[in-house]
Amino acid sequence: MDADMLRLQHDSHRRLNILTGEWVLVSPHRTSRPWQGQTEAKAEAVAPAYDPGCYLCPGNMRANGERNPTYEDVFAFTNDFAALLPESPQEEIDNNGLLVARGEPGVCRVICFSPRHDLTLSRMSVADIEKVVDLWRAEFARLDADPLVGAVQIFENRGAMMGASNPHPHCQIWATHSEPDELAKESARQRGYYAGRGGCLLCDYLSLELEQDARIVCANDGFVALVPFWATWPFETMVLPRRHLVALDEFSAEDSRALANILKRVTACYDNLFSTPFPYSMGFHQRPSDGGAHPHWHFHGHFYPPLLRSASIRKFMVGFELLGSPQRDITPESAAERLREALPR
Template identity: 80%
Template sequence: MLRLQQDSHRRLNSLTGEWVLVSPHRTSRPWQGQTEAREEIAIPAYDPGCYLCPGNLRANGDRNPAYEDVFVFDNDYAALLPDTPREQTDEAGLIVAAGEPGRCRVVCFSPRHDLTLSRMPVASIEKVVALWRNEFMRLDADPLIGAVQIFENRGPMMGASNPHPHCQIWATHSEPNELMKESTRQRDHLGHRGSCLLCDYLALELEKGERIVCENDGFVALVPFWATWPFETMLLPRRHRGALDEFGADDIHALADILSGVTRAYDNLFSTPFPYSMGFHQRPSDGGAHPHWHFHGHFYPPLLRSATIRKFMVGFELLGSPQRDITAESAAERLRAAIKG
C-alpha cells in the first residue's frame, strides 16, 4: 500500500495536468547547500527616495499625488504596450513570433512605505481588493485585452526592487500559458462530469481537512495536494466565481481576510518577512462565456527549511519534473500552527 507520507510518489496537478515528484523520506537529509543572507533592515514609514511613496518624483518625471490609501498608475517601464503591432511571422512552423500588445499597471497598497499585506488591517486590504476588482473590470472591457493577471512579488529574493507595498497588473492580448493549461483542464472537467473542477476539489479538501490552512465564510486557504513549492498555498472562494467582477462586498471582505491570515502565517513560520510570488487566476477577458472558470489565488514562496534556506528548481526539476521533499500535508500543518503563533 502506498504511504504518501513515507514513500516516493507522483502527484497529479488537476489544474494543469502536470506531475510533481514527492520524496518525503529526504526531509531528514543534512543541508550543506546555499543559505541566503538574512538581513534585518529597518524600513521607514516614508522614504524620500522611493518612487512609489506619496508626493515623490518617479523615474519618468511624473510626481505621485499625496495619496492616502490605494494608488494605481500605468507602469513607467511597462513590459507590454498598447500600440504594439499584432503582426505575426512564421518560418516553416519552426520560427514563429507574434506581436503582443497589452497594458501594465502598478498598484500601491498603502502610502506607508514600511507596511506589507501581513501587517495591514483587513479594512485596508479590502480597499486593495476593491481596486483590483475595478481595475479588472476596466481592463476586461478593453477590446485590446484577452487576459488580466494580477500579481505581487514580495521581497528581494523574488526580484522585488522596491519594498514599498505594491503589486502589478499585466493585461495581455493573448492568453498566457498557465491560464491556457488551467482553462483546458477546467473545461474538460465540466464537459466530462458536469461540474466545476475547483468546486469539486474544494469540497473534497474540506471533507478531508488535512491540507486546510485557514478559512472564513467566503474563502479557504489550503496547500494543494499537488503543490510544487515547499509552502505553496491556494486561495479558493467557497461560492463559484469566475472573476473579480462577480465579487460583492462579502467576497471582497472574505478575500481580504484570508490574505491577511495567509501572509501572517508565512511571516510567523520562520519569524521573517516571507518572500513569495502571489497572483490570481480568473476567466479570460475575450468576451466569451467561461462557466468552467473558478477564480483562485496562488502563493509560491521559495523558502524551504528556514529564513535562510530556499528551494531551487534545478537539475531533474528543470529537465524532468518538479520535486519536493516536504509533503503538502506536513506543510499545511506547520502553516496552521504558524497562524496561531
C-alpha cells in the same frame, strides 16, 4: 497493512496537478538529509514609514519624471517601464513553422497598497486590504472591457529574493492580448472537467479538501486557504472562494471583505513561520477577457514562496526539476500542519 500499499507520508510518489495536467515528484524520506547548500541573507524587517528615495511613496518623483500624488490609501498608475505596450503591432512572423513570433500588445499597471513604505499585507488592517481588493475589482473591470485585452493577470512579488525591485507594498497587473500559458493550461483542464462531468473542477476539489481537512491552512465564511495536494513549492498555498465565482467582477462587498481577511491571515502566517518577512510570488487566476461566459472557471489565488527550511535556506528548481519534473521533500500535509501552527493567535 499491505506491504505494497502506497504511503503518501513515507514513499516516493508522483501527484497530479489537476489544474495543469502536470506531475510533481514527492520524496518524503529525504527530509532527514543534511543541508549543505546555499543560504540566503535574512530579510531585513525594519523600513521607514516614508522613504524620500522611493519611487512609489506619496509625493515622490518617479523614474520617468512624473510625481506621485499625495495619496492616502491605494494608488494605481500605468507602469513607467511596462513589459507590454498597447501600440505594439499584432503581426506574426512564421518562418516555415520553425521561427515563429507574434506581436503582443497589452497594458501594465502598478497598484500601491498603502502610502506607508514600511507596511506589507501581513501588517495592514483587513479594512485597508479590502480597499486593495476593491481596486483590483475596478482595474479588472476596466481592463476586461478593453478590446485589446485577452487576459488580466494580477500578481505581487514580495521580497528581493523574488525579484521585487522596490520594497514599498505594491503589486502589478499585466493585461495581455493573448492568453498566457499557465492560464491556458488551467482553462483547458477546467473546461474538460466541466464537459466530462458537468460540474466545476475546483468546486469539487475544494469540497474534497474540506472533507479530508488534511491540507487546510485557514478559512472563513467566504474563502479557504490550503496547501494543494499537488503543491510544488515547499509552503505553496492556494486561496479558493467557497462559492462559485468566475472572476473579480462577480465579487460582492462580502466577498471582498472575506478575501481581505484570508490574505492577511495567510501572509501573517508566512511571516510567523520563520520569524521573517516571507518572500513570495502571489497572483490570481480568473476567466479570460474574451467576452465569453466561461462557467467552468473558478477564481482562485496562488502563493509561491521559495523558502524551504529556514529564513535563509531556499528551494531551488534545478537539475531533475528543470530537465524532468518538479520535486519536493516536505509533503503538502506536513507543510499545511506547520503553516497552521504559525497562524496568528
